[in-house]
Amino acid sequence: MNLALASLMAFLLSGALAAAATVARWDFGAEEPTRLTPHGGVHRDVPGPRPPEFPDFDAGNTAVQLDGNGARFTFEDPGTGSGFDFTNGDALTLEAWVKLDDLRAGENLYVIGKGRTGAAGFTADNQNWALRVREQRGRACVSFLFATVPVSGAPKSDQHWHRWTTTDGFAAKSGWHHIALTYRFGEPASVRGWLDGQSLPGAWDIGGPTTAPPVVDNDAVWIGSSSGGAPANSFRGALDAVAVHRGALPDEVLKQRFRRTGGPVVTRLAKETLPDLGALPTGRVRVTFHEKMPAHDRWLNDGEAWPAETAHWTGESFLLPRLPVRYDDWGIREAWKAPTLVRLAADVTLPPGKQRFVMRARALGRLWVNGVVVARTAGLTKSPPDGEEPVAPVTEPPLPGVRRRRIGSRKLLAKRRFPPTASAASCWKRWSAALGCEPRPASCAPPCRRRMARVSMSYSQREFPRHCR
Ligand SMILES: [Ca+2]
Numbered sequence: 356m357n358l359a360l361a362s363l364m365a366f367l368l369s370g371a372l373a374a375a376a377t378v379a380r381w382d383f384g385a386e387e388p389t390r391l392t393p394h395g396g397v398h399r400d401v402p403g404p405r406p407p408e409f410p411d412f413d414a415g416n417t418a419v420q421l422d423g424n425g426a427r428f429t430f431e432d433p434g435t436g437s438g439f440d441f442t443n444g445d446a447l448t449l450e451a452w453v454k455l456d457d458l459r460a461g462e463n464l465y466v467i468g469k470g471r472t473g474a475a476g477f478t479a480d481n482q483n484w485a486l487r488v489r490e491q492r493g494r495a496c497v498s499f500l501f502a503t504v505p506v507s508g509a510p511k512s513d514q515h516w517h518r519w520t521t522t523d524g525f526a527a528k529s530g531w532h533h534i535a536l537t538y539r540f541g542e543p544a545s546v547r548g549w550l551d552g553q554s555l556p557g558a559w560d561i562g563g564p565t566t567a568p569p570v571v572d573n574d575a576v577w578i579g580s581s582s583g584g585a586p587a588n589s590f591r592g593a594l595d596a597v598a599v600h601r602g603a604l605p606d607e608v609l610k611q612r613f614r615r616t617g618g619p620v621v622t623r624l625a626k627e628t629l630p631d632l633g634a635l636p637t638g639r640v641r642v643t644f645h646e647k648m649p650a651h652d653r654w655l656n657d658g659e660a661w662p663a664e665t666a667h668w669t670g671e672s673f674l675l676p677r678l679p680v681r682y683d684d685w686g687i688r689e690a691w692k693a694p695t696l697v698r699l700a701a702d703v704t705l706p707p708g709k710q711r712f713v714m715r716a717r718a719l720g721r722l723w724v725n726g727v728v729v730a731r732t733a734g735l736t737k738s739p740p741d742g743e744e745p746v747a748p749v750t751e752p753p754l755p756g757v758r759r760r761r762i763g764s765r766k767l768l769a770k771r772r773f774p775p776t777a778s779a780a781s782c783w784k785r786w787s788a789a790l791g792c793e794p795r796p797a798s799c800a801p802p803c804r805r806r807m808a809r810v811s812m813s814y815s816q817r818e819f820p821r822h823c824r
């Protein structure tokens with residue numbers, strides 16, 4: 356972004372900007388003198404937003420790449436009452452260009468924040484302010500976080516955290532995005548979140564909106580991580596033009612921040628096509644496990660790929676009552692890396708005529724027959740089920756010998772008709788006329804070439820109950 360132009364426009368557009376002074380802005384230029392201190396996997400001079408896609412940037416614009424796992428820049432707070440200290444009555448704007456490589460279910464990845472570093476000499480939850488991306492429904496949503504002083508006797512131990520998150524966001528691996536957040540402390544209705552020049556609605560949670568002042572001290576400013584470098588708080592991707600302003604930048608300025616040739620990136624669900632299952636063993640069900648699906652509540656978006664196979668086995672039925680225990684390369688037991696995809700696939704011989712398929716799954720699932728989805732279950736996006744809902748009565752199985760449906764699983768019935776092959780039609784006619792004739796007359800067996808159907812079930816879940824890990 357051409358900062359000089361943006362600043363000039365802002366100055367002309369609104370006297371309010373006179374109060375919005377830039378405290379710090381890091382552009383990660385190749386020659387930029389900076390007081391930022393790098394820690395961990397930090398790589399400078401990677402390409403930032405550049406023309407022709409982003410015409411407001413220089414052709415050689417550079418950014419910084421962070422590997423996660425605590426990779427960060429740190430900046431010491433100059434002291435008491437510094438430009439980075441915000442309290443009630445102070446307005447704040449946080450903004451950054453972000454290129455997110457990876458976002459896992461439930462993660463909150465720090466772009467920039469003050470406090471909560473885990474440094475000695477400060478209280479643990481001393482978050483003065485933070486701009487983060489938070490995973491919701493597989494999207495990276497713009498999120499703001501600060502902490503107030505805990506109140507003794509509060510009904511819950513986390514009520515001093517105040518988080519606001521936009522209801523929508525962007526997909527990981529979808530290029531550069533501009534995110535921003537404005538807020539005046541003490542006025543919870545003042546919060547605004549921005550993505551690619553658009554103001555998005557959002558909601559407070561945890562401790563909810565508050566008029567209480569945030570915790571403020573002399574703890575450091577961190578870019579890209581928090582909480583002592585916690586991996587689940589560490590940004591994995593590239594950052595550029597990270598800025599902190601005192602005062603709320605006007606809407607006109609934030610709308611102009613994002614200019615991309617072709618408009619904002621739109622992510623769509625990929626076309627629903629049967630994954631390549633490869634050769635399947637004759638007469639067996641091949642079961643495969645794939646860790647780290649992009650999201651637990653949807654299938655792939657355009658441009659995303661199926662995760663590589665983590666493990667597999669072959670079995671005799673389309674049945675998986677629980678996940679096998681996961682071991683690492685050293686044979687040490689460890690957790691599955693959710694969301695985990697499970698596939699069961701086989702070439703099945705089916706008699707002609709209408710067939711019923713029963714599918715049971717606890718989360719996002721779909722049943723394919725000959726390349727067509729015939730049944731699907733939705734992902735788990737609400738609570739319950741969390742183990743605390745009322746226990747439903749145990750239902751009777753649909754057929755003798757079939758297991759009872761497990762609590763929490765959803766059941767779907769799909770019907771599919773398989774026409775007989777031409778050579779088998781006459782034979783089938785004779786056989787079907789003999790209603791109640793079991794077993795099937797042997798005379799019909801040779802010419803009745805039953806059709807082979809390729810049946811597979813895909814199942815993806817955010818996390819599995821503890822006993823299944
Ligand atoms: Ca830059």
Ligand SMILES: [Ca+2]
Binds near residue numbers: 572573
């Ligand atoms: Ca301070």
